Amino acid sequence: MRARVWGCRGSIAAPGPDTVRYGGNTSCVEIRLSSGHALVLDAGTGMRPLGVAMQEDMPTELHILLTHLHLDHLQGLGFFRPIYVPGREIHIWGPSSPVQHLADRIAMYLSPPLFPVRLEDLPSRITFHDAPEEPVSIGSATVRAAKVTHQGPTVGYRVEEQGRSFVYLPDHEPSLGADLRTIPPEWMSGHDIARGADVLLHDAQYRDHEYGDHVGWGHSSIGATMQFAIKAEVDRLVLFHHDPYHTDIELEQLLADAKAGWPSMADRVMLAHEGMSIMLGAKPVSVGHPAR
Amino acid sequence: MSEPLGTPGAPRSLPLILARELASSLATPMFLLDPGGMLVFYNDAAAMLLGKSFAELGEIPSGEFGAALDLATPDGAPIRLRDSPSGIALIERRPAHTVLMATAYDGARRTYEATAYPLLGGAGEMHGVVAVFWEDAPAEHAG
Numbered sequence: 001m002r003a004r005v006w007g008c009r010g011s012i013a014a015p016g017p018d019t020v021r022y023g024g025n026t027s028c029v030e031i032r033l034s035s036g037h038a039l040v041l042d043a044g045t046g047m048r049p050l051g052v053a054m055q056e057d058m059p060t061e062l063h064i065l066l067t068h069l070h071l072d073h074l075q076g077l078g079f080f081r082p083i084y085v086p087g088r089e090i091h092i093w094g095p096s097s098p099v100q101h102l103a104d105r106i107a108m109y110l111s112p113p114l115f116p117v118r119l120e121d122l123p124s125r126i127t128f129h130d131a132p133e134e135p136v137s138i139g140s141a142t143v144r145a146a147k148v149t150h151q152g153p154t155v156g157y158r159v160e161e162q163g164r165s166f167v168y169l170p171d172h173e174p175s176l177g178a179d180l181r182t183i184p185p186e187w188m189s190g191h192d193i194a195r196g197a198d199v200l201l202h203d204a205q206y207r208d209h210e211y212g213d214h215v216g217w218g219h220s221s222i223g224a225t226m227q228f229a230i231k232a233e234v235d236r237l238v239l240f241h242h243d244p245y246h247t248d249i250e251l252e253q254l255l256a257d258a259k260a261g262w263p264s265m266a267d268r269v270m271l272a273h274e275g276m277s278i279m280l281g282a283k284p285v286s287v288g289h290p291a292r
Numbered sequence: 293m294s295e296p297l298g299t300p301g302a303p304r305s306l307p308l309i310l311a312r313e314l315a316s317s318l319a320t321p322m323f324l325l326d327p328g329g330m331l332v333f334y335n336d337a338a339a340m341l342l343g344k345s346f347a348e349l350g351e352i353p354s355g356e357f358g359a360a361l362d363l364a365t366p367d368g369a370p371i372r373l374r375d376s377p378s379g380i381a382l383i384e385r386r387p388a389h390t391v392l393m394a395t396a397y398d399g400a401r402r403t404y405e406a407t408a409y410p411l412l413g414g415a416g417e418m419h420g421v422v423a424v425f426w427e428d429a430p431a432e433h434a435g
Contacts, residue, residue: 098415147306149310178309178312178316186302186303187312189309189310191303
């Protein structure tokens with residue numbers, strides 16, 4: 001499978017000269033499977049350019065996997081061109097709720113006054129599914145979700161194909177109320193799906209000294225992210241959901257903190273950036289680097 | 293600065309994980325049972341009852357936990373596990389509350405109000421049980 005990052009900023013889009021290298025679009029990651037299917041992880045503003053690119057390279061089948069419905073993970077949906085293609089079949093997966101169907105919750109955004117087009121008026125054929133907490137097959141991949149610690153119903157996803165695993169936990173605060181240094185791994189939120197992943201994209205919104213003012217906001221400090229990744233025995237860690245107030249320079253300082261504090265991960269931790277391409281196949285995992 | 297990697301046990305669901313985090317933050321004795329009835333965690337306040345920390349005792353079957361505390365009604369009649377609040381919460385999937393006597397590890401027999409409730413997920417699935425003990429009266433040493 002091949003993954004491509006279209007947006008890795010957290011909370012709100014942050015375009016501008018200070019965020020050019022890592023990008024200002026919010027969460028959206030495309031995964032292309034060997035079967036020709038496409039999985040789109042989250043519908044942040046990075047979904048707009050993805051939709052443009054997809055017009056030239058439509059997948060066999062299109063599945064959108066939403067981790068949760070905060071706007072920075074949903075706002076791009078209304079600007080994703082494939083949803084305006086008549087008859088185009090699209091599957092949208094998201095966290096279940098005992099109160100309201102996924103479609104009804106998404107329609108709160110895709111309806112006036114927040115958006116001019118109603119979800120029910122879209123010409124594509126959209127099918128909604130609860131995020132699968134048991135493994136399901138999508139094309140050549142197996143996909144599984146798990147609820148994780150964040151604000152409101154939120155899941156992470158694990159995608160496996162040909163013995164390789166890609167795990168996506170963009171909004172996650174596993175350290176809330178827990179000491180990740182001492183807690184048994186199975187008691188750590190997200191461990192079940194992250195364990196042994198070849199590649200983990202994980203929330204790393206705050207530098208350690210910033211976290212104290214944001215406890216309970218649903219995001220991780222770089223220290224917690226590193227401890228989580230080590231305890232989950234992941235191979236490659238991609239730092240994701242960059243704080244909208246962090247400039248490119250500050251993000252590189254955060255990465256330097258990670259490498260200095262956890263030298264065993266120094267060669268295996270990196271910052272997500274728009275355009276990043278990750279290949280997971282028979283050969284060792286390869287990851288693209290940001291343009292200088 | 294790598295951490296020792298313990299052997300992970302059975303995966304825990306998020307409701308149980310969050311219940312453990314809550315229990316760890318409270319000074320009220322709190323016990324967590326998994327869907328199979330295994331006592332999978334208790335907090336430091338509960339350790340004052342059992343005489344050993346969870347780190348020392350680890351997971352124990354709920355029957356052994358009930359026996360260790362010698363649960364009884366205020367009249368002294370033994371309480372069967374299935375009739376205890378945690379047993380009712382686990383088997384009947386509903387909250388339960390009662391007044392009971394429990395013997396702590398130091399031999400002190402105390403009266404508690406005990407409440408247990410099931411952790412039911414969005415699809416009605418059982419994630420486990422939370423049992424809370426509130427001490428109700430001053431200690432009364434056995435013998």
